[in-house]
Amino acid sequence: MSSLIEDSVSAAFTLRARSIRKSFGGTEVLHGVDVDILGGRVLALLGENGAGKSTFVRVIAGAHAPDSGTLEFQRSDGTAESVAALDPIAARRRGIRMIFQELSDAPDLTVAENISLGNWPSRTGMVTWRGMRRRARRVLANMGVDLDLDAVVGELRIGERQIVEIARALSDQATCLILDEPTAALSAEEVERLFAFVRRLRDQGVALVYITHRLDEVAAIADDVVVLRDGVVSASGPAGEFDRSQLVSAMVGREIGAVTRPPATSNSAGPPMLVFRGASSPRAFQDVNLEVRAGEIVCLYGKVGSGTAEVADAVFGRRRLSVGTMKVLDGAPAKDPRAAIAHGIGYLAADRQREGALMTRTIGENLAAPSWPRLSRGGVISGTRERRAYERWSRALNIRAAAGAGQLLGSLSGGNQQKVLLARWLERGSKVLALVEPTRGVDVGARADIYAALRDMAADGAAILVATSDYEEVVQLADRAIVLARGRVTRELRGDEITTETLTDAAGG
Amino acid sequence: MVNVGATDPQTGPPEPAAAPTSTSGPPAERRKGRSAPELAALLLVLVALVIFFWLRSPYFMTQDNILNVLTAIAVTGIIAVPGTMLLIAGQVDLSVGSGAAFCGVLMATTAQNHAIFIGVLVAVAAGIVIGLINGVLVTVFRVNALIATLGMLAVLRGLTEVRANGGTVLLANFSGLGTARPFLSIPVPVLLLIGIVALAALVMRHTVFGRSLYATGSNPVAARLVGVRGSKMIVVAFVLSGLGVALSGLILDSQLSAASPNAATGLELTVVTAIVLGGASLSGGRGTIQGTVVGLLIIGVLNNGLTLLNVNSFYQEVASGALLILAVSFDQLRLRLAKV
Numbered sequence: 001m002s003s004l005i006e007d008s009v010s011a012a013f014t015l016r017a018r019s020i021r022k023s024f025g026g027t028e029v030l031h032g033v034d035v036d037i038l039g040g041r042v043l044a045l046l047g048e049n050g051a052g053k054s055t056f057v058r059v060i061a062g063a064h065a066p067d068s069g070t071l072e073f074q075r076s077d078g079t080a081e082s083v084a085a086l087d088p089i090a091a092r093r094r095g096i097r098m099i100f101q102e103l104s105d106a107p108d109l110t111v112a113e114n115i116s117l118g119n120w121p122s123r124t125g126m127v128t129w130r131g132m133r134r135r136a137r138r139v140l141a142n143m144g145v146d147l148d149l150d151a152v153v154g155e156l157r158i159g160e161r162q163i164v165e166i167a168r169a170l171s172d173q174a175t176c177l178i179l180d181e182p183t184a185a186l187s188a189e190e191v192e193r194l195f196a197f198v199r200r201l202r203d204q205g206v207a208l209v210y211i212t213h214r215l216d217e218v219a220a221i222a223d224d225v226v227v228l229r230d231g232v233v234s235a236s237g238p239a240g241e242f243d244r245s246q247l248v249s250a251m252v253g254r255e256i257g258a259v260t261r262p263p264a265t266s267n268s269a270g271p272p273m274l275v276f277r278g279a280s281s282p283r284a285f286q287d288v289n290l291e292v293r294a295g296e297i298v299c300l301y302g303k304v305g306s307g308t309a310e311v312a313d314a315v316f317g318r319r320r321l322s323v324g325t326m327k328v329l330d331g332a333p334a335k336d337p338r339a340a341i342a343h344g345i346g347y348l349a350a351d352r353q354r355e356g357a358l359m360t361r362t363i364g365e366n367l368a369a370p371s372w373p374r375l376s377r378g379g380v381i382s383g384t385r386e387r388r389a390y391e392r393w394s395r396a397l398n399i400r401a402a403a404g405a406g407q408l409l410g411s412l413s414g415g416n417q418q419k420v421l422l423a424r425w426l427e428r429g430s431k432v433l434a435l436v437e438p439t440r441g442v443d444v445g446a447r448a449d450i451y452a453a454l455r456d457m458a459a460d461g462a463a464i465l466v467a468t469s470d471y472e473e474v475v476q477l478a479d480r481a482i483v484l485a486r487g488r489v490t491r492e493l494r495g496d497e498i499t500t501e502t503l504t505d506a507a508g509g
Numbered sequence: 510m511v512n513v514g515a516t517d518p519q520t521g522p523p524e525p526a527a528a529p530t531s532t533s534g535p536p537a538e539r540r541k542g543r544s545a546p547e548l549a550a551l552l553l554v555l556v557a558l559v560i561f562f563w564l565r566s567p568y569f570m571t572q573d574n575i576l577n578v579l580t581a582i583a584v585t586g587i588i589a590v591p592g593t594m595l596l597i598a599g600q601v602d603l604s605v606g607s608g609a610a611f612c613g614v615l616m617a618t619t620a621q622n623h624a625i626f627i628g629v630l631v632a633v634a635a636g637i638v639i640g641l642i643n644g645v646l647v648t649v650f651r652v653n654a655l656i657a658t659l660g661m662l663a664v665l666r667g668l669t670e671v672r673a674n675g676g677t678v679l680l681a682n683f684s685g686l687g688t689a690r691p692f693l694s695i696p697v698p699v700l701l702l703i704g705i706v707a708l709a710a711l712v713m714r715h716t717v718f719g720r721s722l723y724a725t726g727s728n729p730v731a732a733r734l735v736g737v738r739g740s741k742m743i744v745v746a747f748v749l750s751g752l753g754v755a756l757s758g759l760i761l762d763s764q765l766s767a768a769s770p771n772a773a774t775g776l777e778l779t780v781v782t783a784i785v786l787g788g789a790s791l792s793g794g795r796g797t798i799q800g801t802v803v804g805l806l807i808i809g810v811l812n813n814g815l816t817l818l819n820v821n822s823f824y825q826e827v828a829s830g831a832l833l834i835l836a837v838s839f840d841q842l843r844l845r846l847a848k849v
Contacts, residue, residue: 316734341736355734358727360794365720369735372717379716424735 013039013095013175013207014074015060021068022055029055031231032069036224037176042198042208044222044239046215048251048443051228053211057178060209061098062091095175099165099182107154112136114153115167139167143197158304159190166197176207183217188303188504195221215244227251252444261475261498262455270294273432273463274315279324284310285487287324292432292463297454299474300467301503302484308436308467309350311484315434315465316340316347328432341370346425348418350436350467356421357409364390364405366420370428393423396456398449415446422450426457433457433464439473451477471503483507547788547843551803558807562814569817576695582783582809583698584609584757584773586802589780590702590709591749593801596784597713598743599726599793600647600654602750604661605757606776608639610769611665612758617678617768625683633755639665640751644744662777666770673770680762687763698760705753710798722746726793778833783808786836792844808832 015037022030030052037043037060047053058064060071065085073081073094086094105114112133121131136149145163153161162182169177179198183191198221202208210221218225218239225242227235227250235242235250242250274292279285285307292298300308313319314326317334326333334340337347349355358366364386368375375385390405397419401407409417418438425433438454439447454477458464468474474481481498483491483506491506562569588605595602612632620628639661646657689697713719724732725739732739762768787804789796808829815825 318734337734338736338738347734349731349734354728355730358724358731358794360727360790361723365724369720369724369732369737372720373736376717379718381715381717381720383715 012074012205013037015176015207016072016074017056017060017069018072019069020056020059020066020071022052022059022064022066029231030059030066033228033231033233035226035233035236037207037209038224039175039205039207040202041223042202042210042221043224043226044218045209045211045226045228046218046247046251047228048445051251052231053228054180056228057098057180057209057211060086060091060176061096061178062086062088063098095173096178097169097174097176098178098180099162099169100180103158103161103165105153105161105165105168108152110150110152111140111147111156111164112149114164115139115171117168119172135171136167139171143167143170144200145193157190159193162190162194163197170201174206176209177201178209178211180211182210183212183214188507191217215247218242218247219244248444261496262477270296270461270463273329274465275325275327276311277325279311279314279321279326281310281314281319282322284319285484288484288489290465290482290489292465294431294461294463295458296479297458297464297466297477299478299481300465300484301471301474301478301481302467302469302507304469306469306484306507307487308469308484312347312434312436312465312467315432316345318347341428341430344429344431346370346428346430346433348421348433348435348438350440352414352418352421352441357417359408359410361409362386362406363399363401363409363412363420366409367393367405367423367427370424374428389427390423393426396426397423397453399423413443413446415442415449418442419446419450419453422453426453431462433462434467435464436467437469438466439470471500471507474498474503475500548797548800548803551787551800551807555803555807555810558810558814562810562817566814566817569814574813574817576699578806578809578813579699579702580696581813582805583696583702584760585776585779585783585808586702586805587698587705587757587760588750588753588776589783589801589805590705590798591746591753592780593784593787593789593796593798594709594713594719594722595654595743595746595750596789596791597726597793597796598722598739598746599729600743600746601658601781601791602643602747603655603658603777603781604639604643604665605750605754605780606773607662607666607669608636608751608754609758609761609773609776610771611639611669611672612636612755613762613768613772614669614673614678614758614770616759617680617762618672620680620683621678629759632759633752636751636753636755636758637748638751639754640748641744643751644747647747648740648743669770673768675770677770678768680767683763684766685763687760687765698764701756701760706798706802713798718742718745723794726795728794779808779829782829782833782836785840786832790840790844791837804836 017033017035017037020030020033021028033052033056035043035056045053045057055064059066070082070084071086073083075081106117109117115136116132120127121135122128133149140147143163143166145167147160147163153164156164166177182194198208198210202223212218222239225235225237225239225247226233227247229251235247270293272291272293276288276290279288288311290298300311302308310319314321314333315328317336317340321333328334329344331343334343334345340347353359358369364383368386368389371389372381375381375389387405393399394401399416399419401412401416409420412420422438439450442450454464466473466477475498478498479494481493481503482489483493483503485507493502493506568574588609592602592605612635615635616628616632619631643658643661646652647654686697691697692700713722721732721737721739721742724735724737725742729739757773761772783804784796784801785791785804786807787796787800787802789800811828811832812825815828816822
């Protein structure tokens with residue numbers, strides 16, 4: 001079996017990054033980073049948001065030029081080469097490919113076209129369609145994937161699109177593949193499949209750099225680990241020499257315990273605030289029964305696409321039921337988000353960037369927006385009132401903003417942004433919260449702050465529904481857990497029944 | 510070889526997110542700055558232009574000429590102020606120039622058979638209707654604002670020619686609005702502009718309506734999910750733009766004592782240049798009324814100064830086009846720096 005992937009084995013890839021420094025506008029993000037990237041090994045690159053992971057791999061991929069430091073390549077013939085910076089073309093020529101977190105495919109084109117995107121097989125300037133299909137078939141076969149070459153990529157599932165992107169990266173002599181949080185949007189099954197490719201590539205001699213947030217993935221896939229914290233390497237070595245708590249403390253700089261259940265709360269006897277009875281919504285969920293009482297945190301757990309997010313959307317008036325009933329605070333379902341807010345419902349969308357944050361506006365405005373009707377007098381609103389709203393909640397949520405309420409939201413880290421968006425509903429006094437993936441892309445420290453705030457809200461009598469695909473979140477947060485698979489409730493768990501094992505088991509393979 | 514460099518628990522946790530400089534990464538620093546430094550830079554450009562023309566032409570800094578500059582930008586400004594609100598909400602109105610001509614001709618032809626004030630009412634009503642149509646096209650039918658108002662530009666110019674029968678319509682007894690100088694010998698249009706600017710600046714800063722426009726322009730989906738009625742706000746902003754257009758059309762009539770169907774041709778170019786130069790972003794969510802005022806002044810000073818220096822007016826047109834491209838390039842640069 002000869003293939004382009006096989007060819008890459010001939011040159012074992014070795015890149016030693018030494019003393020890499022990089023600043024943006026006077027802020028140094030990398031303070032002299034040393035990392036070795038070796039062929040035939042999987043390097044897990046860990047760190048909280050803003051630790052410098054993405055900046056570092058972009059230096060390797062030629063997207064950023066470092067301010068100082070060297071990139072030392074070892075050639076197969078024993079000679080060495082040292083460069084101060086790469087540009088994207090130079091990085092490409094050395095076989096370095098990067099798969100970004102966000103999909104960068106052409107959704108209107110077919111699988112075959114996407115695999116040859118930007119590098120079309122051609123004869124005398126004309127694209128040869130047969131060559132394109134042949135290449136796609138070969139690459140996919142080598143990856144052990146069966147995908148329809150003529151399928152339009154935009155119609156595939158996220159996991160499959162990611163596979164197409166990887167196939168594109170591998171379609172020509174890749175010797176070093178960088179994956180930036182590739183599993184964020186994948187189901188458990190798709191993650192397994194991805195891991196299988198990664199291992200296969202490693203065995204073929206490719207150097208893999210795997211950026212992740214999730215520590216359980218390190219044990220599953222990594223040979224080596226590098227942890228970045230605040231732009232320096234805070235831990236590095238073979239993956240087997242670290243346990244989970246060592247990695248966490250290297251990431252956050254302090255001890256954080258293992259995933260444990262909080263002590264059971266006694267205040268779960270409130271009246272039902274949110275009730276679903278036999279509720280269905282087309283292509284989302286079927287026959288869902290659930291109840292959230294005042295003072296209770298109920299987690300809806302399921303893989304991405306299992307319908308959990310859609311249930312939360314229905315609570316907030318973003319989605320209608322076709323069958324069944326829903327009651328929120330003794331009222332009928334809200335017809336739109338505006339009505340839902342007025343009715344006392346709060347909501348966090350899964351995609352903070354696209355559906356939550358007003359990045360170009362201040363923290364104060366972001367926090368106060370749902371409360372504008374209350375904070376204004378005759379349509380006039382004062383900055384002072386907004387500032388006070390911020391001051392009311394910044395301490396409770398531990399929001400860290402150097403310039404306070406007047407700072408632009410976009411200048412905060414992801415965790416702090418999410419805290420501001422959550423504070424919206426504290427300020428609004430919402431009694432029912434529907435939160436979708438409330439800690440996605442949020443670092444460990446901020447996550448603990450958000451969990452604490454949610455507990456306090458529940459203790460004050462709020463009914464909280466959390467739709468999540470992160471089982472660790474369920475274990476740490478839920479008073480009760482409801483598991484969804486393919487839009488149907490498969491199991492309801494309470495108290496000590498909620499463990500990572502029972503959850504993954506109920507969510508199905 | 511294990512090398513765990515975690516902070517000693519005794520020394521306490523570090524403060525990773527204490528300042529945007531430490532954890533929030535590269536975008537932090539650049540985005541933190543609000544529009545203030547940009548406005549300062551613009552003001553610097555304006556001052557430099559003023560000094561340059563002052564040195565080259567002794568007439569430039571006379572009271573008469575300063576009022577000339579202000580009068581010249583009044584009509585543009587009365588449209589650019591609601592235009593700024595629109596762009597902040599992520600929309601644009603290109604129909605303003607032909608809209609002003611349409612309202613002007615409508616007023617003058619109506620006044621031929623009816624009282625002057627009926628003509629004024631008809632023109633104002635036309636402005637409101639134009640704004641409503643634009644707003645509904647953009648929000649209900651979801652036509653891209655650029656295209657909807659570009660179509661409206663052509664429609665209105667055509668209707669204007671039809672209404673005016675291709676010729677200029679004379680108009681008597683209506684010169685007060687455009688030429689009277691009731692206060693410190695400042696012409697009425699300039700006073701109107703000052704009033705509109707002050708009002709709009711307050712509205713954008715201190716009202717729920719202003720905040721809602723910013724929120725909608727910044728992220729329409731997120732704005733809807735915090736209860737902002739973006740579509741309604743956008744329709745209102747288009748209507749305000751229509752009102753500005755009607756008022757400008759009336760001022761033009763009054764200044765010339767006639768309505769020309771070719772009036773205000775290409776005005777949209779100047780309006781958009783002033784707005785974008787003033788720091789409002791084509792992608793919405795950013796910009797200030799104050800910025801637009803400075804943008805207007807830069808354009809006004811440049812045109813006036815070049816005329817005083819006897820620069821061929823064709824070159825002035827080249828300059829204004831180049832200025833627009835420059836302004837948009839700065840906008841793009843700004844966005845790119847903010848992203849990285």
